[in-house]
Amino acid sequence: MADGTGDADTFIPVTNPLERLNKEVKRRTDVIGVFPNPPALLRLTGAVLAEIHDEWQVSDRRYLSEASMAKLLEPQPEQQPPLDDPAAVAIPTAIAS
Numbered sequence: 001m002a003d004g005t006g007d008a009d010t011f012i013p014v015t016n017p018l019e020r021l022n023k024e025v026k027r028r029t030d031v032i033g034v035f036p037n038p039p040a041l042l043r044l045t046g047a048v049l050a051e052i053h054d055e056w057q058v059s060d061r062r063y064l065s066e067a068s069m070a071k072l073l074e075p076q077p078e079q080q081p082p083l084d085d086p087a088a089v090a091i092p093t094a095i096a097s
Contacts, residue, residue: 021052 035041
């Protein structure tokens, strides 16, 4: 497992994009070790986030692709019958009595 308690064969790769992002930021900050000041940590983290954002923009495999997002924005046709149809505007008998 990833925490060192198991064999390397039992490692389960991370599939959640946010967990992968956090793991990459942690890996990059561990390489540096000690930062001289908080802005240095912020600059490195911002650079990592910008790099990963650019990779996500050009990648064919996206968490939410442009095509799937476009489907959400497509107007859905309403299935209402025309009002000039007498059957469509008939009052149910339970309400009419």
